Amino acid sequence: MTRTQLVEQIFLKKSYLCIGLDTDLQKIPKHLLQADDPIFEFNRQIIDATHDLCVSYKPNLAFYESLGIKGWQALEKTMDYISKKHFTIADAKRGDIGNTSKMYAKAFFETFDFDAVTVAPYMGADSVTPFLEFKNKWVILLALTSNQGSKDFQLHHQLYEEVLRKAQNWGTVENLMFVVGATHPHQFESIRKIVPNHFLLVPGVGAQGGDLEQLTHFGKNEQVGLLVNSSRAILYAGNGKDFAEKARAEALKVQQAMAQLLLKR
């Protein structure tokens, strides 16, 4: 998907919501466990209930890998089910030496047909650029993550700013986004001075406590430039037979807040 197509979807739906598919057998409603493929059945109902409210879905690879081959089958079916109008993100946090990163890129962009993959920057340019060589595919590079541990190294001599400064030269605003956690809202202003035009993928709203209004205020640019992710708060809003309705209600709340925030200058 191109940047133009993504921006179009955002204005059309008045939503910059990304729904994280962190689908966990321990957490999905019990009645689904009798289905042939409980993970896919859960995802299918969540997608049916939310597709008009979000512009992106982000399967979290760990949840699928932990189930082995069955997990990969569920992921394959989920990817086939999501419409091509949604921006799909493989949340995989990959990154390795050049020839290995190239294989990961093939896994996510060819074997699966994801639009984007999250990549960790620690190993530097040659671990990231192989992902950027695929046409109309995106890298979403970790800059400042939402978790407690983000303080351990990312704030060491403002490493995350160094990541933003260096990495923006490896790709363009058409194929490179950055992860910036909602739990650091005061940092959005300085981040926008370094990367005014890039899209930012923002985790940490919902379960992790980030504030949508604040991050939108400091992080939004002319083309919105934000994808705000919510996973657990939407997926597990209910745990009965009406879980999908409950998930929709939660997603609708977020989308309506976004529609309001998009009206503001």
Place this chain on the structure above:
Amino acid sequence: MTRTQLVEQIFLKKSYLCIGLDTDLQKIPKHLLQADDPIFEFNRQIIDATHDLCVSYKPNLAFYESLGIKGWQALEKTMDYISKKHFTIADAKRGDIGNTSKMYAKAFFETFDFDAVTVAPYMGADSVTPFLEFKNKWVILLALTSNQGSKDFQLHHQLYEEVLRKAQNWGTVENLMFVVGATHPHQFESIRKIVPNHFLLVPGVGAQGGDLEQLTHFGKNEQVGLLVNSSRAILYAGNGKDFAEKARAEALKVQQAMAQLLLKR
């Protein structure tokens, strides 16, 4: 596998060789492509030809993931085929927020039965510690990698030293190793001042040009404390029907050099 068991194997075999299973359909001998499962058939013959010369095997996950479900089946069969006396490393470079890292740990330590997994430190303590909670399982944390891009961030204010200093408190010498590339031999001395007793996994010998003698001289400790990886130089030493013999000859060369180096003080 415990540290004691690993050290035992090293002294028994006079080898600290780890063979990286970066098995690539483009590079394996053509005649194998007719097999039911070419990837597994290649691995099986490599393992048969080298198991007495190495103490560890390291499947590189990217090469299996890029094949989708078939790749995971080949990996499963390969893991079943490797003897429990070999230290098995999932070279996966994972690391994410706590609940996600926990799922990756389950994938590699429970769904598969790897002894160790490589983890990227960028997201800090809570992205690494979930892997350390599994008994007799290991984290191998990226410190100073072997690639060109290691200079982009790892040397920024000596970030890799900060990783070594902080992370050694997250685990013990019984469950935490560090990746230090053979392409930085002069750094081994200062690294050993920070982590004298930890095992180091050393990539970058062979195809990437690191020097075994130098890194052993500066990196070895009382219990050896090194696992030196070689992938392509061994796997693709030949490309005919005798590829496994050629791989053995190459592994033997490395093992004999190691046996000599272990005699030195």
